[in-house]
Amino acid sequence: MKGLAIRNQRAFASGVLFLAFAVFFFVAALNYPAGTVARMGPGYFPRLLAIVLAVIGLVVTLGAMKSSAEPQALRRWDFKGLAWVTGSVVLFGALLFPLGLVGALFVLIMVSSRASHEFTWIGALTNAAVLIALCLAVFVYGLGLQLPVWPSLLN
Amino acid sequence: MDLFHNLAIGFATAAQPANLLYAFFGCLLGTLIGVLPGLGPLATIAMLLPITYALPPDAALIMLAGIYYGAQYGGSTTAIVVNLPGESSSVVTTIDGYQMAKQGRAGVALSTAAIGSFFAGCVATLALAALAGPLTATALLFGPKEFFALMILGLILASVLSSGPFIEGIGMVVLGMLLSLVGTDLNSGSQRFAFGVPQLFDGLDFVPLAMGIFGFAEIVKNLEQDDKLSLVTQKITNLFPTRDDFRRMLPAMLRGTALGTLLGVLPGGGAVLSSFASYTLEKKLSRHPEQFGKGAIEGVAGPESANNAGAQTSFIPLLTLGVPSNVVMALMVGAMNIHNIHPGPEVMTKNPTLFWGLIVSMWVGNLMLLILNLPLVGLWVKLLTIPYRYLFPAIMVFCSIGVYSINSGTFEVYEAALFCVFGYVLIKLQLPAAPLLLGLVLGPAIEENFRRAMVLSRGDVTALLTSPLSASLLAAAAIAVLLIMLPTIRARREEALQE
Numbered sequence: 001m002k003g004l005a006i007r008n009q010r011a012f013a014s015g016v017l018f019l020a021f022a023v024f025f026f027v028a029a030l031n032y033p034a035g036t037v038a039r040m041g042p043g044y045f046p047r048l049l050a051i052v053l054a055v056i057g058l059v060v061t062l063g064a065m066k067s068s069a070e071p072q073a074l075r076r077w078d079f080k081g082l083a084w085v086t087g088s089v090v091l092f093g094a095l096l097f098p099l100g101l102v103g104a105l106f107v108l109i110m111v112s113s114r115a116s117h118e119f120t121w122i123g124a125l126t127n128a129a130v131l132i133a134l135c136l137a138v139f140v141y142g143l144g145l146q147l148p149v150w151p152s153l154l155n
Numbered sequence: 156m157d158l159f160h161n162l163a164i165g166f167a168t169a170a171q172p173a174n175l176l177y178a179f180f181g182c183l184l185g186t187l188i189g190v191l192p193g194l195g196p197l198a199t200i201a202m203l204l205p206i207t208y209a210l211p212p213d214a215a216l217i218m219l220a221g222i223y224y225g226a227q228y229g230g231s232t233t234a235i236v237v238n239l240p241g242e243s244s245s246v247v248t249t250i251d252g253y254q255m256a257k258q259g260r261a262g263v264a265l266s267t268a269a270i271g272s273f274f275a276g277c278v279a280t281l282a283l284a285a286l287a288g289p290l291t292a293t294a295l296l297f298g299p300k301e302f303f304a305l306m307i308l309g310l311i312l313a314s315v316l317s318s319g320p321f322i323e324g325i326g327m328v329v330l331g332m333l334l335s336l337v338g339t340d341l342n343s344g345s346q347r348f349a350f351g352v353p354q355l356f357d358g359l360d361f362v363p364l365a366m367g368i369f370g371f372a373e374i375v376k377n378l379e380q381d382d383k384l385s386l387v388t389q390k391i392t393n394l395f396p397t398r399d400d401f402r403r404m405l406p407a408m409l410r411g412t413a414l415g416t417l418l419g420v421l422p423g424g425g426a427v428l429s430s431f432a433s434y435t436l437e438k439k440l441s442r443h444p445e446q447f448g449k450g451a452i453e454g455v456a457g458p459e460s461a462n463n464a465g466a467q468t469s470f471i472p473l474l475t476l477g478v479p480s481n482v483v484m485a486l487m488v489g490a491m492n493i494h495n496i497h498p499g500p501e502v503m504t505k506n507p508t509l510f511w512g513l514i515v516s517m518w519v520g521n522l523m524l525l526i527l528n529l530p531l532v533g534l535w536v537k538l539l540t541i542p543y544r545y546l547f548p549a550i551m552v553f554c555s556i557g558v559y560s561i562n563s564g565t566f567e568v569y570e571a572a573l574f575c576v577f578g579y580v581l582i583k584l585q586l587p588a589a590p591l592l593l594g595l596v597l598g599p600a601i602e603e604n605f606r607r608a609m610v611l612s613r614g615d616v617t618a619l620l621t622s623p624l625s626a627s628l629l630a631a632a633a634i635a636v637l638l639i640m641l642p643t644i645r646a647r648r649e650e651a652l653q654e
Contacts, residue, residue, distance in 0.1 A: 010584055010585060011320070011323075013584055014323055014326075014584045014585075014586055017580070017584065017586075018326045018330065021330055021333065025333045025348070028348055029347070029348075032340075032345060032347060036614060037609050037614035037616065038609055038610060038612075038613050038614030039610065039614075040342075040605075040606045040609060041343065042340040042342070042343045042345050042347055044606075045336065045602045045605065045606070046333065046336050046347065046348075049329055049332055049333050049336075050333065052329050053326060053329045053330060053333065056322055056325060056326040056329065057326065059322055060320075060322060060323060060326065063322075074583070074584075075583050075585075077583060078375065078378070078379045081375045081378045081379060082375050082575075082576065082579050085371055085374055085375050085378075085551070085575060086371070086572050086575050086576055088551065089371060089551070089555060089568060089571060089572040089575065090568075090569060090572045092555045092568060093555075093559075093565040093568030093569050093572070094565070096559065096565055096568075097565070101556075105552055108548070108551060108552060108555060109548045109551075109552060112547070112548050112551050113544065113548050115374075115375070115378050115547075116378055116543070116544040116547070117378070118542070118544045119544065123544065123545065124548075127545045127548055127549075128548075131548065131549055131552050135552060135556065138206075139205070139556055139560075143205075143206060143208075143209055144209060145205065145208070145209070145556075145560050146560075146563055147556070147559070147560070
């Protein structure tokens, strides 16, 4: 298939992303009644939007394959950094009730700190101590937000 | 005079000692966070939102407005001292501000920014107060058709002004609108795209989404580039502009303020557009265009006045029409909803003390920032020396607690984690996130007004074009789209929006 090369990888991937979302929402919206223009059901507007998004996705995807498209490669991905940061947030959510705020924050800070190239244990531990004290002072005692502070076993 | 009567109501609210204190704390915290590189007003507001949960609505809004202006000021400081825009509206400030700092005139640049912002803030507050009444009256004449057309225009303009190809901006708007449909359909009561998850019945929350994309994903991005900050190390001594400086900055300030006040009102406008436009204008009008980029004081005074004026007047469409013109305003909608205030023409009539109190406290906040910022500049600069490896876990902690405390539930925490991954995908594909969030906020209102308009016209789509008001709004949107397709304008836009 000469002449149909993906010249702009970035735009191509963006177009595919739009198309994927469009198909997903369109298919899911088929479960809801569409109604008529004058009496729209819950499925009408989502289908309309999904079709618009699909058209945009097609234009972007095809535009990336035009011979006049500006060549652009995909950027390099840093999966490690993403995993440390996202993982630490998920852990915070999972541990907040069993471990309480102090424990969950400790895990959050230690795990997310690993995402930095300049990670040191002493630095991260000090940072954790300072931040936990600050959060207790501001959020729990200062603002009185309802947060489980200590592990649930102790209550 | 009605205006003065209203302003008096506002002063009575804003000058209450408690509210003054909240305005002060808002400004202080906003500057503190906003000064940190890589944290714009959006992330700052999102991070500090939980602090306002426990406050009464008027105090919370006053504090949020303070945080917003504080973050703007903080961003300018970072731009001047370390050549890093704290936020996109101070991108142009880095050009001449940093050059001035290198020449040992950091203090003058900082006070120019502060004075310009204060002056612009005063003018824009008056404009806001004067325009609020008439615009609200107009809004009350709007029917579903007109609101639908107005929001379409706003979304189109927002995509025109976002970076990257226009069609991708529109794609992000539509995707945001689709995401906004998750949850209960108000008309039929049926669940859409919730897949039986009870936490989704109320829809996707704006705050975890914004924090995932603008807080967490930004951190991952920042960690990838370990460039060292080029801090201007010499002590900041002389804050006072000379007589010659004043002579040069005054006209720039006036022009910047006028430009910002006008552009801020436009849907899709606001601080970023205003500052870029002002810089271009100053460079065109200057008798010494060759000095721009080498420390021209006009290049700081104009854009800094413009971005503050624009930031302030972008509250006009939000408070009077209920249409947020940019992402920060969209986040404000989210914040107001938490306090059960639904921005729109009713706010002014139903809740005048809150409305006018907020407007007056914007001016009070600007005054506080002027007093607060100049003496404390040394402290802000010190903050910049904190290494990022200590800073970003702190941001994560504040965001996580903030997300949790929206509903005191961990579901929102996971939601933010999911949108961190999504936000990272967007960064890598260079897709703009701002139009997505605007689509998310405006989606339900657009659907609602579209449906109502179609019920009223018995399914006749051409009714949108027979009402003169909605027809002209839609025509403006169409013209914007056509203009952007023209090759020459397209090239100039790419040039202007390049960071």
